Amino acid sequence: MGQPRHAYVHVPFCRHRCGYCDFTLVAGRDDLIDRYYAALGRELERVSPEPPATAGSPGLELDTLYLGGGTPSHLGPAGLRRLFGLLHERLHPVAGAEVTVEANPLDVTADFLAAAADCGVTRVSLGGQSLDAMTLRALDRDHAPDDVRRAAGLLLADGFSVSVDLMTAAPGQSLAAVEKDLDAVVGLGPQHVSVYCLTWEKGTSFESQRRKGLLQPAEESLERQMYETAIDRLGTGGYEHYEVSNFAKPGARCRHNEAYWDCRPWEAFGPGAARFDGRTRITNHRATTTWMNKVLVGDDFSGDVDAMTAEDAARERVVVGLRRRDGLDREAFMDASGFTLDALAGNAIASWTDRGLATDDGRRVRLTHAGLLVSDALWADILK
């Protein structure tokens, strides 16, 4: 498979934990940040035990680098410089590489932008979630609509490629509110928009309030309307729908995420981060402190190991591939996986096309709009 040309770094810090969030992170524990740098530095030694400079090599060459979280911007300008200092010892984004950092609108300051530019950041993914004050409160977020506008304005003016996250199906959110959010985002004009429907995860405060009857999830038919509205409005606004939750202006797709969906190998560092060598996906221990402690004492810090046979991996490729609006090209699939699409999924595809859930022109298979909406129910036919 060759060396991975993509890397993900997980930064597990946030100012506070949003009520719906079950990501790997610690909130209000900035005291752990120094230990995090130390641990991350140690984990990066997986790339090469000696500093590459000593060995006379530039380290791992990357086409994309993605800093996610948590909230990487929470580290602040100085923290960001320190983090990239560590990363650059072993990771080397090539010229023209896409380097993304996730940011909370409140953290986007002139200083932060200067630091980001110095560190080679090309793209900022803004955790906007909504441009409606009520929705932001319902989502337990600590920023206001104006913070999103201001942050997006600054970023775009400074020449960063910008993505804005939007959330739908927040408690109490109406369809009209979603429409307004979409129009507002289109008005801001970022290159990229991701739209996520709120999910109710075990262990979150939202979920426990739901069980007590204090919060009520949106009706499934409303969720669907919101999603369809997003597809419509963003389409009209010039954004191409290219994956379940992702929309981009021409040429502005997230190259890093596309690497995941192409099943190319990638590296990953930090608590809960998952790396993939083309066959096996290893997820680091999800608890931030456990990961740190294990890394620092030299223990095995991997959690879940998903080791696949060539066929398992090919089946997975069918699923993630079909979640993209471009669908799967038979020839490309065969070249990449070594399996013919029809051997793995021929019957399923035929039954989907019969039911109007997919189209198949003999070369390329795509889910239809109807198929996309219920696609989770299709994967049982594919995965072994």
Place this chain on the structure above:
Amino acid sequence: MDCKHIRNFSIIAHIDHGKSTLADRLLERTGTVEKRQLKEQMLDDMELERQRGITIKARAVRMEYRHAGEVYELNLIDTPGHVDFHYEVSRSLACCEGAVLLVDAFQGVEAQTVANAYAAINLDLAIVPVINKVDLVHARVDDVLLEMEQSLAIDSAEVIKASAKTGVGIDDLLAAIIERIPPPKGDPHAILRALIFDSHYDSYRGAITYVRVIDGTITKGQKIRFLETSTTHDVLELGQFVPQRRACETLSAGQVGYLVCNIKDVKQVHIGDTVTIPGDQAAAPMPGYKPPQRMVYCGLYPSEGENFEELRDALEKLVINDPSFEYAPESSEALGFGFRCGFLGLLHMEIIQQRLEKEADLDLVQTAPNVTYRIKKTTGETIEITNPQDVPDTGQIDEFLQPIVRTNFLVPVEQIGPVMQLCTDRRGVYLKTEYLSPTRAMLTFDLPLAEVIYDLHDRLKSVTRGYGTMDYELIGYFPADLVRLDILVGGKPVDALSIICDRRDADRRGRAIVKKLRGEIDRHMFEIALQAAIGTKVIARETISAMRKNVTAKCYGGDISRKKKLWAKQKEGKKRMKSIGSVDIPQKAFMAVLDTGTDRQ
């Protein structure tokens, strides 16, 4: 051992009155089991018995006891108390000369006390009456003595007061067993005659038969003949239960034990068969056992169609351990190939299903139970219906008959009213009330068996706060206004979901069933209509709306492994479904038709 020193007896009682606990005390007192090896209800050693805390199988044990200077062999059989296992009791009684009849000092005489006592009396067995649990603070010994006298004509002077918990009265009981129960009458020198009263299949040793020797002697190594199946076998091993199997050299008249003959073909074993010697000197066959009346039928299907043969095998092996259920192959459009099985009651049905699943490692789909019906056709022919599918077209039916049972309820007097109400709601016909003591009465009703089987017992327990018990006996088949109610899923009738019910209940049940099904069947990508119909007339309808949205939003780096696990779970779930057309129906939905919509006014 000569007959004079043998006593054979069963312990009988209503459920939970303490039979197995009393057996523990007897095993302990006679030194059959060492104290440190003794467990509570030690004879209940089947996994299901321990889980549920009830006896399911009768268990025989040989004990030795010294009384008045002489050593006696006591063969005890601990029997189950639940009405569904009554066949175990009657088979046990046929091996005995006496019965220890237990009555709980607090609960008093209950329905199975009366039923089991009469079973013993009708076989002319000597009854040793015992009031158990006299240690209870709320024991009401005097009342219970009165109830025993009123209902069974038991002389209070003969009743032993005991506690299987503390051991009080156990010595008295052992003395009474020896003094009041007659020794067996057989002749150890006569021609061999033994009764097979039970058996089980052992994967190493083949079928092991449990026998009571009536006459003659069986010796290790000899040849024996089973009369009913006309097969001859070598006795490889024989022995007694102490309570584990312990080999010995001979078993002679009056004794109870087991035979190992390396029988791999379970069809050669027939419970109730007579064992004798081969050749023309052989003894005449004994009458054996009357097959029990099966009360409920249901379909059992392997959830993986290809396991049909394994299911057949498992049924063949289980039936030699429990001859009270029966089975015959059948097929269903919805479920494929399986068996229609008849049971003594719903608990029995549940136990058999669980034993099959555990002992043979099978996963089964069960259809809702029904009773047997009879139909007089216009041609004059009468047919028995054990599967609703077999009901002919209305035009061919002259009379539709259902089984009616005479049901006795033993209830505290203050709950007579609610119990009467319960029975009239179920179209019961009132016969009589008898008072057993100032506090307890016996009500008798004739009721449709179908009403009794499904939920009457639970309802009785709830209206009498657990104090009411019931017992029933089939009195015959009587005409009723019955219909077959079909259930259609996505417009297709699902044969395994049809039921037979009273026309006046059809609307209510139809509505209850489709409502229940709506909760059991997951949403699909299309809308699913659920209908209940009599013939072509739809009487109830529900719809399962189509899935509107089901798509994971985030599928980045590490999400994929996690999401795959969720999707795989859905897949697992799908495996345990039956597809009818393109609708996946979970296995337990086939029991949904049991929902009677009981909130009747």
